[in-house]
Amino acid sequence: MGNITKIDETQNLLAKFWQRSELTAGKEFPALSDGLRFFPGTSEEVVVSSSPADGTALGKIRLASVADYSAMVETARSAFDFWKNVPAPRRGEIVRQIGDAFRKHKVELGALVSLEMGKIYQEGLGEVQEIIDVCDFAVGLSRQLYGLTMTSERPEHRLYEQWHPLGVVGIISAFNFPVAVWSWNAMIAAVCGNVSIWKPSEKTPLCAVACMNIVHEVFAANDLPAGIMTLAAGNAEVGKAMAADERVGLVSATGSTRMGRSVAQAVAARFGKSLLELGGNNAVILTPSANLDLALQAVTFAAVGTCGQRCTTTRRLIVHRSLIEEVERRLVDIYSQISKRIGHPLNPDTLVGPLIDSAAVEQMQAALRSVVEEGGQILFGGQKHESLGGNYVVPAIVRASNDMPTVQKETFAPILYLMPYDTLDEAIAYNNAVPQGLSSAVFTNDLRESERFLSASGSDCGIANVNIGTSGAEIGGAFGGEKETGGGRESGSDAWKAYMRRQTVTVNYGSTLTLAQGVKFE
Ligand code: UN1
Numbered sequence: 332m333g334n335i336t337k338i339d340e341t342q343n344l345l346a347k348f349w350q351r352s353e354l355t356a357g358k359e360f361p362a363l364s365d366g367l368r369f370f371p372g373t374s375e376e377v378v379v380s381s382s383p384a385d386g387t388a389l390g391k392i393r394l395a396s397v398a399d400y401s402a403m404v405e406t407a408r409s410a411f412d413f414w415k416n417v418p419a420p421r422r423g424e425i426v427r428q429i430g431d432a433f434r435k436h437k438v439e440l441g442a443l444v445s446l447e448m449g450k451i452y453q454e455g456l457g458e459v460q461e462i463i464d465v466c467d468f469a470v471g472l473s474r475q476l477y478g479l480t481m482t483s484e485r486p487e488h489r490l491y492e493q494w495h496p497l498g499v500v501g502i503i504s505a506f507n508f509p510v511a512v513w514s515w516n517a518m519i520a521a522v523c524g525n526v527s528i529w530k531p532s533e534k535t536p537l538c539a540v541a542c543m544n545i546v547h548e549v550f551a552a553n554d555l556p557a558g559i560m561t562l563a564a565g566n567a568e569v570g571k572a573m574a575a576d577e578r579v580g581l582v583s584a585t586g587s588t589r590m591g592r593s594v595a596q597a598v599a600a601r602f603g604k605s606l607l608e609l610g611g612n613n614a615v616i617l618t619p620s621a622n623l624d625l626a627l628q629a630v631t632f633a634a635v636g637t638c639g640q641r642c643t644t645t646r647r648l649i650v651h652r653s654l655i656e657e658v659e660r661r662l663v664d665i666y667s668q669i670s671k672r673i674g675h676p677l678n679p680d681t682l683v684g685p686l687i688d689s690a691a692v693e694q695m696q697a698a699l700r701s702v703v704e705e706g707g708q709i710l711f712g713g714q715k716h717e718s719l720g721g722n723y724v725v726p727a728i729v730r731a732s733n734d735m736p737t738v739q740k741e742t743f744a745p746i747l748y749l750m751p752y753d754t755l756d757e758a759i760a761y762n763n764a765v766p767q768g769l770s771s772a773v774f775t776n777d778l779r780e781s782e783r784f785l786s787a788s789g790s791d792c793g794i795a796n797v798n799i800g801t802s803g804a805e806i807g808g809a810f811g812g813e814k815e816t817g818g819g820r821e822s823g824s825d826a827w828k829a830y831m832r833r834q835t836v837t838v839n840y841g842s843t844l845t846l847a848q849g850v851k852f853e
Contacts, residue, residue: 362395362536362564364543365406365557366550373399376566380537383449383685383722384675392536395565397572400528403561404578407499407526410558415496415524422522423473428549429518430466433459436545440510440538445676447535448509449684449722450637452677461511462542464806465518465822472827473522487841494831496524497580497604501573503594505586506687507640507743509535510542512608515806515822516583516830517560523830525580528561530573532586534687536564574598574605581606581830585642588741588767588815595817606829607817608810610741611769613792613801614647616758616784617654621774625798627658629774630747631665633800635683635726639745640691642816643770643794643802647738649758652751659749662728663711670725673716685722686744692722695744698737699727702748707731707738713746733761741767755780763791769812770794770801793820 362372374396381388395403414422433440437459445455480491500520504512509532517527531539543562550559563569570590574582574597583606584594591609598605615630617623633645650658669682676684686692692715699713713727726745731738738748752758762771771790774797775781781797784790793812794804804810809820820826839845846852 360390360392360537360540362392362562363399363403364540364547364562365403366543366546366555366560367557369540369543370399372396372564374565378533378536380447380535382446383687384446384677386721389447390537392540392564394533395563395569397565397568400530400563400565400569400572401576403528403563404499404576406558407528407561408558408578410556411496411498411526413556414521414526414559417524419473419476419522419524422524423470425549425553425555426466426473426518426522427470428553429546430463430470432545432548433462433466437463440541440545442677443541444509444538445684447537448506449676449687450640451681451684452679454637455676458508458511461806462514462518465511465514468806468823469518469522472519476523476827476831478833483837484847485839485845487839488845489838489840490836492833492835494523494828494833497830497832498525499579500525500527500830501576501579501582502527502529503570503573503582503584503586503590504529504531506532506534507637507642508585509538512585512821513539513542515810519822519827520830521559523827525830526559526561528563528573528579530569531562531564533564533566539564570594571597575601577601577603580604583819583821584608588817591817604829606819606821608642608812608819608821609817610767610815611642611644611812612646612739612741612765612767613643613770613772614649614762614765615645615771615801616752616755616762616773617648617650617658618755618758618773618775618777618780619651619653620776620780622776622798623654623657623661626774627661627665629772629798629800631662631669633802634747635666635669635745636802638683638686638724639726640687640743641802643804644745645747645772645801646741647733647748647750647761647765649733649750649752649761651758652753655749655751659710659728659730662747662749666711666726666728670712673723673725674719683726683745686724688722691743692724694742695724695727695746698740698742698744698746699729702729702731702735702737705731705735705737707735707748710749733764739765755783759784759789766815767812768792768814769816770796770804772796772799772801774798
C-alpha cells in the first residue's frame with residue numbers, strides 16, 4: 332500500500348476507482364444504489380461536490396427525491412425477507428469480504444475522503460481503517476449475538492431471551508466522518524440480519540457512492556439480492572421522510588443537536604427506535620501531576636485534528652492554576668509551529684487542512700467575535716489563512732471562562748478555550764457544566780485524581796479517558812454520549828443490541844400448566 336505524495340497520482344487512482352459504475356461515464360454520479368446497481372436521482376436538485384481544499388469540482392449528483400428513497404426502502408424490505416434467514420455467521424462471512432474489499436481500496440478511498448471532506452490524507456486513511464476494523468469486529472460478533480438464559484420459577488420450564496433483527500435500519504451520516512460512521516451502523520446492522528438505507532451528508536455524496544462501489548463487488552460476487560445495503564443521497568426532506576417512515580425500524584443519526592432533536596421526535600411519534608450521536612463540547616483537565624509533554628501533544632491533536640471538526644474534538648482545556656501560564660506559553664508556541672503546516676490535505680507535510688466550506692469559516696469568525704464580546708481573549712490564531720485563502724483558518728487559542736454562552740456551544744472549528752481551576756472538584760464541575768456529554772479526559776499521574784474523574788461523581792460523558800485526548804476512539808468500545816449528545820451507542824461492545832429486538836421465551840416442556848406467581852386458576 333503506497334503512500335500518496337502527489338495530487339496527480341491521487342487523481343489517477345480516483346479515475347480508476349470510478350470506472351466501475353457505467354453511470355459515471357456521463358457527467359453525473361448516481362445518487363441511488365441498491366448494492367448491485369446504481370441509479371440517477373430524480374429530484375430537481377443537483378449538487379456539485381467540490382473539494383474544500385481548493386474548490387475543484389469533483390463531480391455532480393442529481394439528488395434522490397423522497398419517492399426515490401421510498402422505492403429504495405421497498406427494495407431493502409424485500410431483501411430483508413432473504414437476509415434475516417441467512418445464518419448470522421454466513422452474514423459475517425459477507426462482511427468479512429466487505430472488510431477485505433475496503434482493505435484493497437484503502438488508498439483510493441482515503442484519498443477521496445481527504446479530497447471531498449478536507450481532512451488530511453493520514454486521517455482519511457484512518458477513517459477507512461475504522462471501516463476495516465468495524466468489519467472485523469462485526470465478523471466476530473456474527474458468531475455471538477448472545478441472549479441470556481435464566482432459571483425459571485416453574486418446574487419443567489425454560490426461560491431465556493433471544494435477539495432478532497429489526498428490519499430496515501436508516502443511517503443519516505454527517506460530512507465530518509463521511510464513510511466510517513456509515514460503516515459502524517451498516518456492518519453491525521448487517522451481521523444482526525438487518526438491511527440498511529444510507530442518507531449521507533449532501534456535502535460528501537461522492538464518498539458514499541465510492542463505498543457503494545466497494546460493497547457492490549462483494550454483493551455481486553456472492554449472488555446476493557439487491558437491497559441489503561442501499562444508498563439514497565437526498566436532501567433534508569429525505570432525512571425527514573426516513574424519520575417519519577414506519578417501514579424503518581431504527582434511525583441512526585449523526586449530526587447537530589438540532590437535527591437530532593427533530594429526528595428523535597418524529598421517530599418517537601411512531602414508536603420507532605432512534606440512535607443518536609450528536610454534538611460534543613469535550614474538555615481535557617490538566618492536573619499538576621500530568622506529564623505535560625504527553626498532555627500537550629495529545630491536546631493539540633485532539634483540538635486541531637480534522638480542523639476541529641470531530642464531534643470528539645477537544646474544545647475546552649481546564650488547567651490547574653499553577654500551570655496556566657506555562658501551558659498558555661507552550662501551546663502558543665506549538666500552535667505557531669502548527670500554523671506553518673496548514674495546507675492542502677493531500678500534501679504529506681500538512682497537519683491542518685481546510686474547514687468544510689465558507690459557512691464554517693464564517694461560523695468560526697462569529698464564535699470568536701462573540702466570545703471576545705463576552706470577555707474572552709484570543710491568545711493565538713483564529714483568522715482566515717492569509718496566503719491560502721479559501722476555507723483555510725489558523726487554529727485559535729482563547730482564554731475564556733466556562734459559563735460564557737459561546738463556550739457552552741459546539742462550534743465546528745478549531746477553537747480551544749483555556750480556563751484555570753483550583754480544585755479537582757471544580758474542574759470536574761466545569762467538565763460537566765455544558766449541555767453536551769460526549770467525550771472527556773484527564774491528564775494525571777495521581778491515581779486518586781483519575782479514579783475520582785472516573786467515579787460516579789466524575790465525568791458525566793459517554794467517553795472518559797485518562798492520559799489520552801478526547802478524540803480518536805477505537806471501534807471496540809461503545810461510542811456515544813449523554814445529554815444533548817443524544818444517548819446512543821454505536822460500533823463496539825454491546826452496541827449491536829440497538830439493532831435488534833429482544834424476545835423473552837418461556838418453554839413448558841412438562842405436561843401440567845403451572846402459573847407464575849403461584850396463581851391458582853382451576
Ligand atoms: C465523529 O466525529 O462523529 O473518536 C466520530 C473519534 C473517531 C470518531 C469520531 N473515532 O474521534
